[in-house]
Amino acid sequence: MSSSTAMDKHVGGVAEYRASEGKTVEVPxxxxxxxxxxxxxxxxxxxxxxxxxxxxxxxYQTYHIY
Structure with missing residues (x-):
């Protein structure tokens, strides 16, 4: 949950120490x-x-994917 929209919806906003990542856009x-x-x-x-x-x-079962 990194966008401003998601943080507003789930935790009430972006905390001072955090930066939002990405943005919410509508794609046709x-x-x-x-x-x-x-x-x-x-x-x-x-x-x-x-x-x-x-x-x-x-x-996926055999190798560690980081």
Whole structure:
């Protein structure tokens, strides 16, 4: 919870010692999300090959991802 909007909603505002991260914007509809999700999954699968994993699930179970 880092945006000013989220902090206002959940804790009543941004504390003096904190800085908000990002901002809340409305993004116009651009189409189904499935294409974007497939791109993200493709990137994850590619990452698995770099670390020697055979699948996303197996890589997550085997390696520590920081």
């Amino acid at each position: 509809y651009k189409g189904p999300v499935d294409v974007t999700l497939q791109d993200i999954l493709g990137g994850l699968r590619s990452t698995c090959t770099y670390v020697g994993g055979i699948s996303i699930k197996r890589t």
